[in-house]
Amino acid sequence: MKMEIMGTGSELAKGLLTNDDLTQFMETSDEWIRERTGIEKRHVSLGESVADLATEAALKALEDAKADAKDIELIIVASCSAEDALPCLACQVQSNIGADKAVAFDLNAACAGFLFALNTTFTYLKSGIYKNALVIGAEVLSKIIDWTDRGTGILFGDGAGAVYVEAKMQDEDNYRFLQRACGAKGSVLSCVNRDINNPLYKSEVSKKKVVMDGKEVFRFAVGTIPACIEELLSINNIDKEEIDLFLLHQANKRIITSIAKKLGTGMEKFPTNVEKVGNMSSASIPVLLDECKKSGLLKKGQKVVLSGFGAGLTYGASVIDF
Numbered sequence: 055m056k057m058e059i060m061g062t063g064s065e066l067a068k069g070l071l072t073n074d075d076l077t078q079f080m081e082t083s084d085e086w087i088r089e090r091t092g093i094e095k096r097h098v099s100l101g102e103s104v105a106d107l108a109t110e111a112a113l114k115a116l117e118d119a120k121a122d123a124k125d126i127e128l129i130i131v132a133s134c135s136a137e138d139a140l141p142c143l144a145c146q147v148q149s150n151i152g153a154d155k156a157v158a159f160d161l162n163a164a165c166a167g168f169l170f171a172l173n174t175t176f177t178y179l180k181s182g183i184y185k186n187a188l189v190i191g192a193e194v195l196s197k198i199i200d201w202t203d204r205g206t207g208i209l210f211g212d213g214a215g216a217v218y219v220e221a222k223m224q225d226e227d228n229y230r231f232l233q234r235a236c237g238a239k240g241s242v243l244s245c246v247n248r249d250i251n252n253p254l255y256k257s258e259v260s261k262k263k264v265v266m267d268g269k270e271v272f273r274f275a276v277g278t279i280p281a282c283i284e285e286l287l288s289i290n291n292i293d294k295e296e297i298d299l300f301l302l303h304q305a306n307k308r309i310i311t312s313i314a315k316k317l318g319t320g321m322e323k324f325p326t327n328v329e330k331v332g333n334m335s336s337a338s339i340p341v342l343l344d345e346c347k348k349s350g351l352l353k354k355g356q357k358v359v360l361s362g363f364g365a366g367l368t369y370g371a372s373v374i375d376f
């Protein structure tokens with residue numbers, strides 16, 4: 055079965071925060087942030103919700119594919135920053151775009167969320183249950199960031215990316231994936247969402263902001279992702295040299311450079327946009343995918359590795375014949 059990416063779309067939040075803007079309220083510098091992360095600026099919400107950004111990205115992906123929302127059978131939104139506990143983001147997007155026929159649900163695997171959503175979609179398409187899907191990664195992380203913490207406040211941005219895919223008959227699969235989780239390391243990147251509060255029990259009121267051991271996350275990414283990609287390629291008898299592009303979660307430029315180095319592959323195969331948009335968690339990979347497709351870097355016929363890693367800890371990689 056072939057999972058064909060028929061269209062891509064993305065939407066960034068309207069506000070723009072440069073590194074110099076951050077120095078107005080945080081003890082940091084443009085030089086430090088560029089050197090340690092590669093990031094120059096990031097977009098933050100001026101009131102747009104996660105569902106707003108997801109909807110815009112979805113509409114652009116459908117337009118790119120020349121597809122009709124009425125025909126969509128499955129919508130999955132990957133996110134860890136929805137404003138609303140209920141209804142889920144995917145149902146909000148379904149309503150906003152009029153995809154009345156679709157089943158819709160969310161998936162949270164943090165920065166690996168879009169990858170896991172695409173893997174889930176592939177499995178549905180391969181089983182024949184659905185013939186097409188809209189897969190979205192969307193975040194407004196700025197609301198869960200502690201803007202007094204320079205260890206996290208410099209990293210994140212808000213945006214959404216979407217792909218519309220269709221199943222095409224073909225003997226060989228064009229998509230293969232590996233996905234893993236390491237819950238025992240969950241505390242290195244966490245965010246308490248809601249406190250327990252009922253007539254019998256009240257938990258201490260928590261901060262409800264992202265807390266991160268940056269060094270540990272860095273070590274985890276650089277330690278696991280090269281091996282994960284190599285394992286994926288080896289299981290599927292694919293030579294590293296056959297890969298045209300590696301589209302990685304845009305966490306930090308240094309992480310991406312280290313992964314490329316460990317794989318022995320030149321940075322020209324690792325496009326980045328973290329410089330301009332920061333780390334957008336589950337939106338990171340689909341926004342980069344959209345940019346690469348629109349710029350002509352990503353072309354039909356190429357073999358492309360996608361890889362995500364983040365809170366959970368969750369991580370994985372997939373390879374697609376684009």
Ligand code: UT7
Binds near residue numbers: 091305
């Ligand atoms: O999707 C996954 C999400 N998470 C990540 O990708 C995070 C991965 N980790 C990282 O990107 C890096 O660990 C950070 C960028 C967060 C931090 O970089 P680092 O090289 O690990 O710095 P550090 O935390 O070891 O701090 C080194 C020094 C410290 O000062 P002292 O103790 O040496 O005097 C920090 O206080 O840099 C200081 N520092 C800063 N200085 C200026 C930490 N953050 C900043 C800052 N501006 N923003």
